Amino acid sequence: MNAADLVIDAQGIVNRFGDVVVHEGLNLAVPRGAIMALVGGSGSGKTVLVRSLLLLRAPSGGTLKLFGQDALAASDAQRQALRQRIGVLFQGGALFTGLTVLENVLLPLRE
Numbered sequence: 276m277n278a279a280d281l282v283i284d285a286q287g288i289v290n291r292f293g294d295v296v297v298h299e300g301l302n303l304a305v306p307r308g309a310i311m312a313l314v315g316g317s318g319s320g321k322t323v324l325v326r327s328l329l330l331l332r333a334p335s336g337g338t339l340k341l342f343g344q345d346a347l348a349a350s351d352a353q354r355q356a357l358r359q360r361i362g363v364l365f366q367g368g369a370l371f372t373g374l375t376v377l378e379n380v381l382l383p384l385r386e
Contacts (some may be wrong), residue, residue: 280306280345283328289336290323297323301337308348329361330354359384 276354283305290297297320305311309370326332330346339346341357349357370379 280323282307282309282342284340284343285328285337286339287337288327288334288339289377290320290327290332291335298334303328324362329363330358 279303281333283303285303287299288301289299290301291299301324302326313321313325326370327334328341328351331347333347342354342360344357346354346357370376371382374382
């Protein structure tokens with residue numbers, strides 16, 4: 276697979292909290308157009324990984340490219356632009372019943 280076809284290209288990702296290692300050497304490649312599910316037990320590091328991929332928490336090590344761009348070296352404005360290209364639906368995700376479908380979709384873009 277060509278690197279240009281990857282939306283997410285995470286190599287050697289390390290996430291740790293003090294002495295506790297959550298991920299070490301994690302590799303993840305998600306091609307354009309793919310639908311991905313992240314499944315695991317409680318405390319297995321799913322949320323930590325998603326927060327790293329969304330640039331909400333910098334990993335302790337490794338490289339992360341989003342849409343071919345080095346996300347960890349990106350400026351704040353570039354990171355915000357990258358975040359706006361990514362959609363995440365959590366298991367308990369809910370829509371606001373008082374809003375139209377379009378308003379629900381646009382809501383995170385305004386935040």
